[in-house]
Amino acid sequence: MDYDILILGGGIIGCAVAYELSKYNFNIALIERDYDIADDISFVNTSIVYDGSETSDDIMAGLEYIGNYIMEETCEKFNVPFKKIGALRVVNDDNGVKKLEEMYERAKRRGINGVYLIDDNDAYDIEPNIKHNIKKGLYSENIGIVAPYDLAIAYAEVAADNGAIFRLEEEVLNIQSLTKGFRVTTNRNKFTCKVVINTIPHEIYIRENGKVEDKELKGEGSKFKNMSYLLVDDNYKNKFNKIVIETFDKDTFVLSTPTTTTGSLIGIKSTERTSLSDNLEYANQLLEDLEKSNINNLFRESYNKDSMLIDESEIDKGYIRVTGTHYGKITIAPAIAKMLCDTIANNLNCTLKKNFIDKRREVYKFRELSKKEANEIIALDKRYGKIICVCNNISEGEIVDCIRRPLGARTVEGIKRRTGSGFGNCHGSYCYDKIVNILARELDKKVTEIVDDSKNSKIISSRIKEFDDV
Ligand SMILES: Cc1cc2nc3c(=O)[nH]c(=O)nc-3n(C[C@H](O)[C@H](O)[C@H](O)COP(=O)(O)OP(=O)(O)OC[C@H]3O[C@@H](n4cnc5c(N)ncnc54)[C@H](O)[C@@H]3O)c2cc1C
Incomplete structure (x- = not known):
């Protein structure tokens, strides 16, 4: 088998699952079709961490309640902004x-x-x-707010540091049940694995009778x-x-x-x-x-109200599906991940890793540092003294760091989401081209190869011929 477990989809749920599973001696990979993980977390996200008091659905209430509790601990551990403001x-x-x-x-x-x-x-x-x-x-x-993208990135970085493989820009085409395990076919590879955790909204699982369901829960x-x-x-x-x-x-x-x-x-x-x-x-x-x-x-x-579907009916075969749209999906992600991971670890009789590192590499946010702290960091790396986004006070050091980290940013949007640059009053008009140039330099690419957020979003289409000798 290529992997013990394949996680399909790198949204907040996929990343939380990768983190929980990376605590165990599993050989795991996550497959995501986009350039970056958690790309679908909306820029305008109310980011509320619910507590289970508002919903009439008892199952969702339980997941929210547990999710809220785990979220507080996790954010504290990984230094992710979380405020229990009520x-x-x-x-x-x-x-x-x-x-x-x-x-x-x-x-x-x-x-x-x-x-x-x-x-x-x-x-x-x-x-x-x-x-x-x-x-x-x-x-x-009990209710609070969180920085959801930061949380997803933190989960993914820690999972990657603990051996989880992230296969980005790889689209899952189908999942086929074998006598033992599964074959997952992507646009680039074919993988076999014992367990599939499918968080992709569309059904792409071909059952033994050849039946493919293609339904998406819609609110x-x-x-x-x-x-x-x-x-x-x-x-x-x-x-x-x-x-x-x-x-x-x-x-x-x-x-x-x-x-x-x-x-x-x-x-x-x-x-x-x-x-x-x-x-x-x-x-x-x-x-x-x-x-x-x-x-x-x-x-x-869209405002999505319907419940999540956590389908464990084929868990004995090794197939779990998590789907559905819900206004509190961020809140429940930690609870779903923990629950699935406990079930799988029990089923596969797996042991915890002795050398698991439950820590995220330090992130320096220049705008939150005191003058003394900022000067200490600039003395170590002068790029922290060069401000790229003047609206939000974001330095070149932070941008370079977010590219070089595990699962580093490879797109302008990836940088904006990780550092907050480009979200100020000028909407990026001052820093956009500077970010493109830093990305090109750090990724050793031409500026014409840099994309905004996906394959078809090139920013500079070509050089002007007349300047070719410049
Ligand atoms: C406006 C708005 C406000 C919200 N506010 C809140 C809130 O206040 N509190 C809260 O808790 N939640 C909130 N949410 C919900 C939450 O942000 C999203 O529902 C959540 O981020 C979705 O995460 P996910 O991991 O489940 O799904 P997705 O992010 O949809 O993850 C699925 C992933 O699978 C990938 N994928 C799809 N097909 C394939 C394929 N064939 N191969 C490989 N990869 C594939 C996608 O690219 C995607 O990354 C809000 C949502 C919106 C839109």
Whole structure:
């Protein structure tokens, strides 16, 4: 067999699974079709780590609760931004009050501590900037925010340092069941393995009877992009410190959350496609004086509500499938990974690695260092003293480091996501070409070979002939 275990798909779930499995004496590889892992984590991600109190689905609640607990420990260990800031859910009518009371009872029944049903005055004490028009609130001190891409990269880096192989730019075409194990065919190779963990959204498993199912779970919201997000400037004076959600009816709510860096994100869920003015109108039912000038950007995304499917029905053969779309998929990723890994380790009777290193190589974030610390690092490597992204204060040292690390960035988007460069007010107009040049130099490529995020996204198409001798 080429591998004991093949993980298909390098999203946050695939990376978390690779990390958990790399603790054991398995020979594992992860196959991802893109240039980078976790490429599908949306740039506009509310990044909320739920606690199992908001969902009516008991299985999802259990996964969220465990995921929340593991996430806190993992982020602390790998130095990934995670803030347990608490979430306040508010309503302004009797129907809403009834729903909050049900949620509270459910949380109590599930044994989730730290959830409180509160009156309007307590809600204003927790978040003084909320508009004073609410009837009741439900406050959970367990809910927080995380930097999801950083978490996925951290999982993958530690897994790679502990021997997991990452096969990027390799697309899985099909999975075939053999008498013993599986054959996984990609656009480049054929591999055999004992166990397949498939996190790819489309079914590509050919069963012994030759049947291929090609279904993808789609949420009710995936019919059209019915969630709008407003990226709010850090200078907006009435911003909230907590995550605040105001529910108007079963299909409409406004959500405000601080980001792990600067500014905040406001999400508006409705059944109709809303314009910027509609969104501001909704948002101003919760916030005070939010204006067009406070908005840096507007995005639309699908809102996915359906459950995850963790299909272990063929575990005895060695096939597990994790699929589905869910608004809390980041939250539940650590719980799913742990659960799958425990099952597989038991089934294959495997032992833990004695030399497993549960540590991520240090990342220096220049903008978070004191002057003294920054000077010490610049003395060691002068590239940390050269600022490439002036909006977010990101140095050449950080960019070079993120290229040279295990699973280093190979695209401009990979650098932006890992370092935060290009996300400032100038939207990359100052640093973009500098990043392209650094990538070309570090990867020993021509600038014309550098891509934005995928094969078909070359940035510079060709040299101008007249300059060939220059
Ligand atoms: C706007 C928005 C806000 C969100 N907010 C939150 C939040 O607040 N809290 C929360 O917990 N979650 C949130 N989520 C959910 C979360 O970000 C995503 O659902 C999650 O990142 C998806 O991760 P995944 O690993 O399951 O799936 P994916 O990222 O879809 O992973 C699948 C991977 O498989 C790869 N792949 C596909 N086909 C093939 C193939 N044939 N061969 C090889 N590789 C293949 C893909 O390239 C991809 O990398 C939000 C999502 C969105 C869109």
